[in-house]
Amino acid sequence: xxxxxxxxxxxxxxxxxxxxxxxxxxxxxxxxxxxxxxxxxxxxxxxxxxxxxxxxxxxxxxxxxxxxxxxxxxxxxxxxxxx
Numbered sequence: 001x002x003x004x005x006x007x008x009x010x011x012x013x014x015x016x017x018x019x020x021x022x023x024x025x026x027x028x029x030x031x032x033x034x035x036x037x038x039x040x041x042x043x044x045x046x047x048x049x050x051x052x053x054x055x056x057x058x059x060x061x062x063x064x065x066x067x068x069x070x071x072x073x074x075x076x077x078x079x080x081x082x083x
Contacts, residue, residue: 011036017073031069038066 003016015032022028045051045059 035066038062
């Protein structure tokens, strides 16, 4: 499966990796959308002057979860793993 994404386009690159690993099913679509949505939410919240502490903490948690998903995808693509 070929997938084209511009260098630095994290959402497109992640979507390509998810599709390569999981195909085009509901799981792959959902995971790609979750990562993309968190990315968009982070951009909005980061640049909004009225962001509350609770919003920032929630974003911190969601971002950590997304980073973990991306790390897992990277390990799956490269064949590297913990355990």
